[in-house]
Amino acid sequence: MKTKRGGSSFNSLNSKRKLESIFLFTTGKCNAKCAMCFYAGDMAKKAPDLSFEDIKKLSETAGPFKRLWLSGGEPTLREDLPEIIEMFYRNNHITDINFPTNGIKTDLVIDWLKRIRRNCPDCNVSISVSLDGFGETHDTQRGVPSFYRAAETLKKINDNFKDDGHVIKNIATVITKYNVREIIDFVTWVYGRFNVSTHTIEAARGVTREEGVKVLTETSLREIQDTIAPFYLLYAKRIGEGMNAIGRGLTKFFYVGLMRAMYNIRAANLDKPSCWNMDCTAGETTLVIDYDGRFRACELREPIGNVKDYDCDVQKMIHGDAMKKEIETIGYGYKANCWCTHGCWIMSSITFNPGKMISMLFKSNRETKRLIRPIAVNEEALRELEAKYRIDRNKLEKIGLIPSSVETAARTGVA
Numbered sequence: 001m002k003t004k005r006g007g008s009s010f011n012s013l014n015s016k017r018k019l020e021s022i023f024l025f026t027t028g029k030c031n032a033k034c035a036m037c038f039y040a041g042d043m044a045k046k047a048p049d050l051s052f053e054d055i056k057k058l059s060e061t062a063g064p065f066k067r068l069w070l071s072g073g074e075p076t077l078r079e080d081l082p083e084i085i086e087m088f089y090r091n092n093h094i095t096d097i098n099f100p101t102n103g104i105k106t107d108l109v110i111d112w113l114k115r116i117r118r119n120c121p122d123c124n125v126s127i128s129v130s131l132d133g134f135g136e137t138h139d140t141q142r143g144v145p146s147f148y149r150a151a152e153t154l155k156k157i158n159d160n161f162k163d164d165g166h167v168i169k170n171i172a173t174v175i176t177k178y179n180v181r182e183i184i185d186f187v188t189w190v191y192g193r194f195n196v197s198t199h200t201i202e203a204a205r206g207v208t209r210e211e212g213v214k215v216l217t218e219t220s221l222r223e224i225q226d227t228i229a230p231f232y233l234l235y236a237k238r239i240g241e242g243m244n245a246i247g248r249g250l251t252k253f254f255y256v257g258l259m260r261a262m263y264n265i266r267a268a269n270l271d272k273p274s275c276w277n278m279d280c281t282a283g284e285t286t287l288v289i290d291y292d293g294r295f296r297a298c299e300l301r302e303p304i305g306n307v308k309d310y311d312c313d314v315q316k317m318i319h320g321d322a323m324k325k326e327i328e329t330i331g332y333g334y335k336a337n338c339w340c341t342h343g344c345w346i347m348s349s350i351t352f353n354p355g356k357m358i359s360m361l362f363k364s365n366r367e368t369k370r371l372i373r374p375i376a377v378n379e380e381a382l383r384e385l386e387a388k389y390r391i392d393r394n395k396l397e398k399i400g401l402i403p404s405s406v407e408t409a410a411r412t413g414v415a
Ligand code: SF4
Pocket: 030, 031, 032, 033, 034, 036, 037, 038, 039, 040, 072, 073, 074, 102
């Protein structure tokens, strides 16, 4: 399937504040045991997931909105997820789906993506596979052996949706005590081995399953972000391939600017809350629904009710007294002083503060320009990293991430 790139989040900017995103925790089940999981405590309650009928009522009452952010638990463990997505597409005319996965269920991810593309043809799907480090590091952090499986999932996503501009391919990495020492090498390797549109890194947040995994400070996070800044220029070029000069220029300006702006805000809020210099629009433009029906204005704030107490009617929830009080309490972030590092809300809020956004974009582009340095991501460098971190190249070969040694030997005369 070869299609033109769909309208991305970056070119649907507007300042009119209304419900724009629903964050749906699809299930409280997970097949991993990540050390840095901030939702482990919620999942441990083992409450039943919302039923399809409950979610149907939510969709029927939400009205049109743009983005459905899936979360969990592991979304692929919810068997009726494709039907749920299709229902939001039909009823609510969603244009963007954010689909995070730990990548363990490779074939299911591919089957579901094909189905979503077939049945929701105008929708962009941002598929984000978690990959936290090289081989054993990833497996230790994730609590289950899944590095090669996640790598295979990424390879198959690329094989199946290479030219499909509606499928945006991402890798997400959370920095902890396990991977912090190899993170720069890992960012280099990921760029060289996977044909993805972006690789986001973030510091572990919230109350983590394992104590002591959060090791970054504002200073150390800024150092990492500055070191990897040149990669965002490379990713911008990759996204802009096939566009005309104006398209490439605009892509670079928005992509580099938004990534740097988000990273700046995140770093400034790591040690202590620090004003974003723009309104946080949580509650006005976003609604979070937990797997068991509790709902919130924002993932990092306490639940303010349960959808079942509102007949699963989204209008009653977002216009109800509890939500009004919560928005008043947050006071666009300034009153609650709960400024956080959460990228989803930072990005969402940036788009609703257009004046601030433009000045941030110019500043962020200027900063990134100063950080540019030559980057060598060639086959030799990638092989060295694979040797250094004891990556099983036979497995990479089997997955198809590297050419087979027989082919290489035939081509070069060297095995
Ligand atoms: S971080 Fe995600 S994949 Fe890991 S245990 Fe938590 S819900 Fe599961």
